[in-house]
Each structure stands twice: as C-alpha cells, then as structure tokens.
Amino acid sequence: xxxxxxxxxxxSLGKKGQSGGRAAKNTIAKVVMWAAFLIALVxxxxxxxxxxxxxxRLLLDVGWWTESQRGVGRREQAGGAAHAIQGTLIQxxxxxxxxxxxxxxxxxxxxxxxxxxxxxxxxFMVDILTGIPSIVAALFVYALWVTTFGLDRIPFAVCLALVxxxxxxxxxxxxxxxxxxPNELREASYALGVPKWKxxxxxxxxxxxxGIVTGILLGxxxxxxxxxxxxxxxxxxxxxSTNLFDGLMGTLPTMIxxxxxxxxxxxxxERVWAAACTLILLVLILNLLGRxxxxxxxxxx
Amino acid sequence: xxxxxDVQNLNVFYGDFLAVKxxxxxxEPRSVTAFIGPSGCGKSTFLRTLNRMHEVIPGGRVEGKVLxxxxxxxxxxxxxxxxxxxxxxxxxxPNPFPTMSIGDNVVAGLRLNGxxxxxxxxxxxxxxxxxxxxxxxxKDRLDKxxxxxxxxxxxxxxxxxxxxxxxxxxxxxxxxxxxxxISTLAIEDLMNELKSEYTIVIVTHNMQQAARVADRxxxxxxxxxxxxxxxxxxxxxQKMFSNPDQxxxxxxxxxxxx
Numbered sequence: 001x002x003x004x005x006x007x008x009x010x011x012s013l014g015k016k017g018q019s020g021g022r023a024a025k026n027t028i029a030k031v032v033m034w035a036a037f038l039i040a041l042v043x044x045x046x047x048x049x050x051x052x053x054x055x056x057r058l059l060l061d062v063g064w065w066t067e068s069q070r071g072v073g074r075r076e077q078a079g080g081a082a083h084a085i086q087g088t089l090i091q092x093x094x095x096x097x098x099x100x101x102x103x104x105x106x107x108x109x110x111x112x113x114x115x116x117x118x119x120x121x122x123x124f125m126v127d128i129l130t131g132i133p134s135i136v137a138a139l140f141v142y143a144l145w146v147t148t149f150g151l152d153r154i155p156f157a158v159c160l161a162l163v164x165x166x167x168x169x170x171x172x173x174x175x176x177x178x179x180x181x182p183n184e185l186r187e188a189s190y191a192l193g194v195p196k197w198k199x200x201x202x203x204x205x206x207x208x209x210x211g212i213v214t215g216i217l218l219g220x221x222x223x224x225x226x227x228x229x230x231x232x233x234x235x236x237x238x239x240x241s242t243n244l245f246d247g248l249m250g251t252l253p254t255m256i257x258x259x260x261x262x263x264x265x266x267x268x269x270e271r272v273w274a275a276a277c278t279l280i281l282l283v284l285i286l287n288l289l290g291r292x293x294x295x296x297x298x299x300x301x
Numbered sequence: 302x303x304x305x306x307d308v309q310n311l312n313v314f315y316g317d318f319l320a321v322k323x324x325x326x327x328x329e330p331r332s333v334t335a336f337i338g339p340s341g342c343g344k345s346t347f348l349r350t351l352n353r354m355h356e357v358i359p360g361g362r363v364e365g366k367v368l369x370x371x372x373x374x375x376x377x378x379x380x381x382x383x384x385x386x387x388x389x390x391x392x393x394x395p396n397p398f399p400t401m402s403i404g405d406n407v408v409a410g411l412r413l414n415g416x417x418x419x420x421x422x423x424x425x426x427x428x429x430x431x432x433x434x435x436x437x438x439x440k441d442r443l444d445k446x447x448x449x450x451x452x453x454x455x456x457x458x459x460x461x462x463x464x465x466x467x468x469x470x471x472x473x474x475x476x477x478x479x480x481x482x483i484s485t486l487a488i489e490d491l492m493n494e495l496k497s498e499y500t501i502v503i504v505t506h507n508m509q510q511a512a513r514v515a516d517r518x519x520x521x522x523x524x525x526x527x528x529x530x531x532x533x534x535x536x537x538x539q540k541m542f543s544n545p546d547q548x549x550x551x552x553x554x555x556x557x558x559x
Contacts, residue, residue, distance in 0.1 A: 115359065184396040188459070190357055192410030192466055193386030202413055206400040 051280060055273025059281070064274065068250070069238040074259075077267045081275055083240045087249040088282065091155060091234075092224045094244060095162040100216055102163075103170025110171070111178040112200055130168040137164040138229035145233070153233050155241075155249040161229035166219045173215025177208040210294040217290035221283040227253040252279040303330035303500045304370045304387075304469040306351060311365035313343065313350055315358065320346045322529040323365075326519060333492055333501045335515035335538070337508055339553070342521040343530025344504050348472050351502065352388035353381040369469070386414070389468035393475040395455035397447030397462070404443035406458055410466035425465055433461035434491050453484020460491065464499070471495065473503040477510065489514050508554060512542050520550045 058064050067080035106126070110119055141161040145151050181204050189199040205212070230251055236258040237248035252275050259272035306328040313321040321343035328334045336344040349355040350363050353374060367374040374384050397406045405412070407429050408422045416422060426443070430436040435457045439450070447458055456476060463471060473492075477485040492501055492514050505511050511518050519535040534547045545551050 182396070184392060184394060185398060187354065187357060187390075188392065188396045188398070188462075189409075189413070190382075191352065191354060191385055191390035191392075192413065192462065193382055193384075194410065194413045195382050198413055203398060203400070207398075209400075 048280075051273055051277045055270060055275070055277040058270055058274035059277055064278075068240045069255075069271075070240070072238070074262050074265050074268045077270075081252070081255060081271070081278055083238065083250040084252045084255040084275060085278060085282070086240065086242070087155070087237075087251040088224055088253075088279070090242065090244065091159055091162065091249070091251060092220055094156070094159045095166055095223055096216065096220055098159065099163045099166035099170055099219070103167045103216075103219075104174050104212065106167070106171045107174035107178060108200060108205075110175055112196070112204070126168050126171045129164065130172065132164065133228075134161075134165055134226050135228040135232070137161045138232040140164070141229070142232055153235070154245055154247070155234050156244040158229050158234040158249075159244065161233055162223045162226060165226060165229075166223045169219035169222060170216055173219065174208075174212050177211035177215065178204060180211065181207045210296075213293045214290040217286045217293075221286045224283060224286075225253065225279060227257060230254045231257060252276075252282075303498060305330045306470065306500065306502075307366075307368040307371075308351075309366040309368065311347075311350065311363055311367060313346055313355065314360070314362050314364070315346075316360035319529040321350075321521075322531045324532040326532060326535050328500060328502060329517065330500045331496055331498075332516040333496050333503060333514050335511035335518045336502070336504045336521060337506075337511050337518060337553075338521035338530070338533075339523070340506075341526070341530070342523045344519075344521040345474050346530070347521065347532075348474055348502060348504050349390075351470070351472055352390055353384045354390060356381060386410075386466055387468055388470040388472060389463035389466060391456070391459050391463050391471065391473045391476050394479050395452060395459050397450075397455055397458050399446070399448055401447065402444045403439050403447050403450070403458060406447045407461045407465050409462060414466070429461040429465040432464050432495070433457045434487060434494075435461055451484070453480050453487055456480060456484065456488060457491065460488070460495075464495070468499065470500040470502065473501065475504050475506060478506060485510070508542075512538060518542075520545075520547070520553060522549055522553065 061080070063078075064080040064082075065085070066082050067078075068083035069079040069081075070083070072079035106122065110123055110126075113119075114122065138161045141157055141164070142153075145157045145160070146153060151157070185203055185207060186199055189203045190196070194202075230253050234251065234254065235248055236254040237250040239250070241247055241249045243249075255275045256272050256279070259268045259275070262268040263272065308324060308326050308328075311321065311324045312319060313324075324347060336348060338344050346355060351367060351374075355361040355363065363375060365375075369387065373379070374388075397403075398409055401409060404426050407426045408416075411422060411425060427436060427440075430439065435454060438454060439458075442449075447455060450458060456479075460471075460476075477488050480488065489510065492503065495501060496516075503511075503514065515538045517535065518538045518541040520533045520541065521530050522533045523530040534541070534545055534550045536545065541550065542554060545554065
C-alpha cells in the first residue's frame with residue numbers, strides 16, 4: 001500500500017531517477033551503520049562470553065560471596081572473594097567520600113562563580129588531572145606518602161591516589177549538568193529575592209541532581225577497576241580486613257593480578273575469571289543504580 | 302502596598318557599552334505602565350534595572366538614581382536581594398521550577414526565604430493562586446508538576462509565584478510573547494485586577510496590548526545599531542496612541558518606523 005503511494009508521489013514529481021539514487025545511498029548508509037554497530041559489539045560479547053564461561057560458575061556459589069581466601073592454597077578449590085569484594089567497595093566508598101564534595105564544589109565554583117584568571121587556572125588544572133595516567137597518580141602518592149613522609153603503604157594511600165583520578169571525572173560531569181540548568185531558573189529565583197547561594201543549593205543543584213549522581217557513579221565505576229594504584233600502594237591480602245589505616249586490604253583487581261602467574265592451575269584460573277566477572281557485575285550494578293536514580297529524579301515532566 | 306518609582310538620569314551599562322542613555326521617568330503606583338519600542342532599544346534592560354536584575358549579567362552596572370518611594374535602590378548599603386523581594390519580576394518565557402509541584406512553586410519564594418509555618422504557606426498558596434486567576438484550574442492537582450500546565454497557565458503560575466512574596470511592584474518582561482491570544486487575554490485581565498494593589502510595569506512588543514492594558518506608555522528608541530537606547534516619550538496611553546508629542550513616536554506607532 002505505502003510503496004504504491006511513494007511510487008506515485010515520485011512519479012508525479014517526475015524525478016524517479018534521483019529518488020532511486022537517494023534510496024541507494026540510504027541503503028549503503030544503513031548497511032555501514034549496522035556493520036559498525038556489529039563490529040563494535042564483537043569484542044564486548046567476546047569478553048562477556050569468556051569471562052562468564054570461565055568464571056561464572058563460581059559466582060553461583062554462596063561461599064564466593066561470604067568467604068575469604070585465608071589459608072587457601074593456590075591448588076585448592078575453596079574459599080571465596082568476600083575479602084576482595086569488601087575491600088574494593090570500602091576503598092571505592094572512601095574515595096567517593098573525599099572526591100565527591102571536592103569535585104562537586106569545584107564544579108559549582110566553575111559554573112556559578114568562576115570568572116577571570118582563577119577560574120581559567122582551575123579549569124586548566126582539571127584538564128591536566130583528567131589526562132594523568134593512573135600509574136602517575138599512584139607514583140605521586142607513593143612519593144609523597146612513603147618516600148617523603150616515610151609512612152607505611154596502607155589502603156588509605158590507595159584511596160588518595162584514586163581520589164586524584166576521580167575528582168576530574170566528577171568535576172567535568174557535574175559541570176556539564178550544571179550548565180544544562182537553564183539560566184531562567186536562576187533568574188526566576190533571584191527575582192523572588194532568594195540569595196545566590198540558596199538559589200544554587202535549592203534550585204540549581206536539585207534540578208541537576210540526577211545527572212550529577214549518574215556522573216558520580218560512572219566515576220566510581222571507573223575508579224573501582226583501577227589497578228595501577230593498587231599494585232603500587234596496596235598489595236594483595238588474602239584475609240578479610242576493614243582497617244584502612246593499618247595492614248593490607250585485598251581488592252578484586254589485585255586478586256586478579258595475583259592469580260595471573262598461576263593461570264595454569266585450574267583452581268586459581270577459575271578464581272581469577274570469577275573475580276573479573278564479579279568486578280564487571282559490580283560496575284554493572286553501579287551503572288544500573290545510576291539509571292534508577294535518574295528515574296527517581298525530582299525533575300517532573 | 303504599591304509604590305511610586307522615580308528614575309532620575311539613569312545610564313545603564315554592559316561593561317563599557319552604554320545600553321540606555323540618560324533616562325528619567327516617574328512610574329505611578331496602582332497603575333500599569335507599558336514600555337514599547339523596537340528590539341534592542343533597551344526597554345528590557347531598563348526594566349531589569351528597576352529590581353537590580355541587571356547586575357546578574359556580568360559587567361552590568363548603572364549610573365544615576367532609581368527611587369522607590371524616595372529610597373534609592375542603588376544607594377550605598379542597599380542589598381540587591383532585598384530589592385528583589387520588594388520589586389518582583391515575571392519573565393518572557395514561563396519558568397516554573399521543574400523540581401517542584403504547582404503548590405510548591407507558588408510558595409517557593411516564601412519557603413526559600415525561611416517561612417516554615419505550614420498554615421501560613423497554605424493560606425498564601427491559595428491566596429496567590431486566586432490572585433493569579435489560577436486557583437480553580439489547579440486546586441485539585443497542587444501536588445502535580447508545574448511543567449504539566451499549559452503555557453498560559455504556567456505564566457499565571459509564575460505570576461502567582463511572584464505575588465506570593467508580597468512585592469510592591471511587579472515587573473513583566475514581555476509576559477505574553479510566548480502565549481496564544483486566549484491566554485494573553487487572561488493575563489491582560491489579570492493585570493487589570495492586580496493594578497489595584499501593585500505598581501505594574503510591562504515590556505511589550507504588541508502595541509495593541511499596550512493600548513489595552515496600560516495607563517501610561519513609554520516609547521524607547523535607538524538612533525542606530527550600536528548606539529545607546531533612550532527614552533523618547535512618556536505619556537498617558539490614550540495621548541500616546543492618538544496625539545503623541547514626538548514625531549518619532551507617531552512614526553513608530555503608525556508603522557512608518559525606520
């Protein structure tokens with residue numbers, strides 16, 4: 001039915017040839033687009049398949065989530081990853097606790113107050129921070145913490161290095177979200193005799209809230225997978241530990257790294273893939289959480 | 302409460318650029334005053350100086366005096382935030398707060414300025430919505446988001462929000478330019494009612510609107526692009542549209558402009 005109408009229409013315009021050329025271009029563009037999409041999908045599916053097929057089975061075991069690797073030999077099929085999951089979550093949480101206020105306030109300064117040289121300098125610094133490789137951040141903290149101050153390598157030092165990596169992500173994403181808040185809302189608030197700081201607290205930040213949270217969670221997801229600072233500042237530890245200021249703390253990335261040398265041993269091999277699978281799962285959950293927050297946003301349409 | 306505005310030799314700047322040159326006028330209380338003129342002539346800029354919103358734009362500053370019942374809004378030690386509580390503003394595009402319900406939007410100004418008493422807020426909410434002729438339309442959905450209202454209703458919501466903080470003066474910057482004729486009529490009727498309590502100043506591009514609602518009208522013009530805008534004539538609306546003093550006014554009003 002519809003084809004007939006189209007034919008009629010192009011016929012009546014007397015430009016059938018041109019229309020045919022356009023249709024061909026459309027088809028080519030479509031094919032290229034789908035091909036690009038499928039090619040991009042290949043590595044993703046491949047990784048997911050490898051990780052899940054090699055380590056997914058362990059995740060179904062309750063012990064994986066409740067037990068540590070304490071006293072478990074590398075050939076033994078026993079224990080779990082509770083110590084590493086716990087360590088990763090604790091370090092991510094503490095990192096966020098430090099990085100989020102600094103990042104959000106910096107973004108508020110840049111968008112709402114920043115004028116002139118200081119703002120430009122701050123923005124430039126954030127750009128530089130964005131480009132810092134994680135190993136450089138780790139070595140910087142090592143140089144400061146261990147070499148200069150002579151302190152021990154403790155899990156908190158890892159958090160400090162992760163903070164350096166998380167701040168620029170939070171600043172940039174928050175900045176974008178604040179810029180999206182229409183200026184009219186600020187003006188409406190000023191016109192009601194509301195001071196600037198209150199306008200930011202009660203109008204601007206709530207309007208941008210869901211976007212800011214999404215940005216924070218994405219930054220957190222990135223930080224959770226970081227490995228370089230952990231290798232340099234927070235060596236692997238097989239037992240449960242919650243103390244950030246003393247001793248060592250196991251994490252998922254270091255657990256994967258630790259098992260790397262023994263991939264020929266089936267028990268270790270499976271543990272390594274399972275740890276990778278767990279890490280992907282945690283990041284996935286964070287992303288879903290970010291979307292969920294977006295849905296419960298206070299901006300009503 | 303309604304107050305008289307007395308503007309004396311006001312120069313308005315954006316940085317070094319002089320946007321409005323040497324404007325003086327008296328705006329009477331309990332009346333509607335309309336500003337008309339071509340785009341870029343500085344009428345909106347001038348309006349924004351009346352509640353110090355002009356300063357929100359970086360580089361915005363003024364020279365001269367704006368007296369509100371003999372108190373200089375630009376005097377030393379005058380807090381712009383306090384000025385804006387006295388002189389409210391409604392904008393060109395309706396801008397309800399998207400994070401708040403209809404009811405919360407109305408009392409946003411009170412709540413953000415520290416009023417917590419729920420009874421007071423509820424009374425003020427109803428009173429302001431009635432004042433803006435919106436109560437009957439929204440009383441059953443006060444907890445719904447303001448964005449769900451039509452453009453005209455949103456604009457009346459913004460007017461309700463502006464009058465909820467009990468200002469003495471209400472400035473309106475082209476309040477009907479984004480609205481259809483029926484909503485425009487509703488807002489014009491509302492202006493007629495509100496002028497018994499407030500000093501109303503409206504910027505409009507629609508000369509019929511100025512003729513319909515305003516008691517007095519001021520015509521702004523500019524000599525050329527890049528030159529400062531200036532006040533050409535201010536008179537009773539009837540006189541402005543029938544027998545203006547200035548040739549430029551007559552040219553503009555009769556469409557022979559430029």
